Amino acid sequence: MAVTPPASSKPADAIDPVDERVPLHRLAPLAVQHVLAMVAAPISTVFLTATALHLSPARTASLLSAVLVLCGLGALLQSLGRYGVGARLPFVMLPGGAAAALFLQIAQDHGPAVASGSVLLAALLLLAVTPLYARIVRLFPPLVMGVTVLLIGIAMVRVAAQLVTGPEGHPGRAAVALAGITIGATFAAYVLLRGVWRQTAVLIGMVVGTLVAVVTGLGDFAPAEGSGMALPDPFPYGAPQFDLLAALPLLIFSLTTLAEITGQTVLNSETVGRDPHPERDVPRVARADAAVSLLGGVFGGSLMVTSSENVGITKLTGVRSRYVTAAAGALLLAAGLLAPLSRLLAGIPAPVVGGSGLVVYAMIAVMGADMLHRGDLADRGQSMVAALALAVGLAPVVAPGLYDAFPGWVRTVLGSGVVAGTLTAVALHAVQRGAVSAARGRRRSGAARGRARA
Numbered sequence: 001m002a003v004t005p006p007a008s009s010k011p012a013d014a015i016d017p018v019d020e021r022v023p024l025h026r027l028a029p030l031a032v033q034h035v036l037a038m039v040a041a042p043i044s045t046v047f048l049t050a051t052a053l054h055l056s057p058a059r060t061a062s063l064l065s066a067v068l069v070l071c072g073l074g075a076l077l078q079s080l081g082r083y084g085v086g087a088r089l090p091f092v093m094l095p096g097g098a099a100a101a102l103f104l105q106i107a108q109d110h111g112p113a114v115a116s117g118s119v120l121l122a123a124l125l126l127l128a129v130t131p132l133y134a135r136i137v138r139l140f141p142p143l144v145m146g147v148t149v150l151l152i153g154i155a156m157v158r159v160a161a162q163l164v165t166g167p168e169g170h171p172g173r174a175a176v177a178l179a180g181i182t183i184g185a186t187f188a189a190y191v192l193l194r195g196v197w198r199q200t201a202v203l204i205g206m207v208v209g210t211l212v213a214v215v216t217g218l219g220d221f222a223p224a225e226g227s228g229m230a231l232p233d234p235f236p237y238g239a240p241q242f243d244l245l246a247a248l249p250l251l252i253f254s255l256t257t258l259a260e261i262t263g264q265t266v267l268n269s270e271t272v273g274r275d276p277h278p279e280r281d282v283p284r285v286a287r288a289d290a291a292v293s294l295l296g297g298v299f300g301g302s303l304m305v306t307s308s309e310n311v312g313i314t315k316l317t318g319v320r321s322r323y324v325t326a327a328a329g330a331l332l333l334a335a336g337l338l339a340p341l342s343r344l345l346a347g348i349p350a351p352v353v354g355g356s357g358l359v360v361y362a363m364i365a366v367m368g369a370d371m372l373h374r375g376d377l378a379d380r381g382q383s384m385v386a387a388l389a390l391a392v393g394l395a396p397v398v399a400p401g402l403y404d405a406f407p408g409w410v411r412t413v414l415g416s417g418v419v420a421g422t423l424t425a426v427a428l429h430a431v432q433r434g435a436v437s438a439a440r441g442r443r444r445s446g447a448a449r450g451r452a453r454a
Contacts, residue, residue: 048357070093102418105249146373232336
């Protein structure tokens with residue numbers, strides 16, 4: 001006699017929480033929360049870029065407009081997903097802080113046109129390797145990712161500090177004071193506030209620093225001129241130039257993002273109650289990242305990356321619908337196209353941006369240290385790999401002229417701490433893992449021979 005299986009507790013026509021359509025009166029405030037939680041990242045990244053490249057206020061406003069539009073497009077693409085592009089999960093998209101650091105390094109060494117070309121090459125590489133996802137991601141375990149992210153954070157702290165010191169490296173008291181006030185306000189907001197306001201601590205710090213600059217005269221607040229709608233300018237640095245060696249830092253970083261995307265996709269899937277399927281969803285997320293990053297290269301920005309910053313908002317509100325982040329994407333599109341907003345933000349003083357940058361990129365370094373910790377540093381082989389990779393990666397940071405006597409291609413590869421350290425970590429980790437596997441094989445063979453003789 002056949003046994004009838006128990007009926008599912010979930011009705012056949014029930015809608016998954018991630019696919020639930022939220023009424024408009026609830027959708028709007030929920031979407032605003034997501035925007036507030038992530039908007040500090042694109043603003044701080046744009047102003048770090050603009051100050052480092054000495055862009056005019058009008059060009060800065062145009063770049064901010066482009067980045068906000070790309071953030072909006074990315075959130076819509078990831079949330080609504082079609083034709084294998086976008087995971088249909090409540091994601092937002094940001095200009096990656098680590099990617100921005102590498103973009104600036106390339107721009108300062110080879111020019112912004114080469115940096116834009118490097119972004120296009122890195123986005124195309126990510127698209128090309130997506131079918132090989134399972135193989136590529138094995139090259140970047142937590143140990144290697146930790147080395148990469150830690151080196152990026154350290155390198156970018158140096159760049160952010162230069163925004164405070166100025167091009168001559170001799171800051172005045174006012175610049176140091178403004179940066180210190182910005183950092184202090186950011187820390188106070190993070191300690192004292194809760195919920196979505198705590199997540200906007202960087203933005204609050206920038207607002208406080210700017211207000212202090214205006215009231216006390218410690219700095220200048222000079223918004224760019226213009227009004228109405230703002231359409232981003234394509235190729236603001238001229239036609240992109242392609243140099244594979246110069247692009248190497250971003251090319252390597254685009255591969256490492258597959259490991260980061262995997263973790264974020266699994267985390268977001270679990271948060272919304274969907275069974276994680278990395279093999280299916282990670283390539284979809286990566287394709288959307290690559291598509292929006294291609295536009296980033298066109299409009300003068302760096303690689304765009306899907307972010308899990310909004311997962312905390314999802315947990316806080318209990319609303320898991322992807323249509324909320326889609327609405328947040330629509331708000332970002334509108335904000336990017338409103339010229340008065342982007343031109344107002346373009347007037348933030350450089351020391352304020354530098355102070356915020358010190359906080360943001362120091363946090364990236366801390367994230368790298370946390371990843372290293374997950375790499376089992378108690379194992380002597382793993383700790384040796386991390387130590388040597390960090391030594392190779394930090395050498396050109398603490399001694400910038402270390403490779404000046406070498407050919408240009410050597411300076412390009414080894415002179416970038418991120419590239420040198422990451423390549424060293426990948427190679428040594430593979431060697432160490434192979435040695436461990438070989439030793440285990442010899443022990444098993446010896447044990448088998450011993451049993452045979454017995």
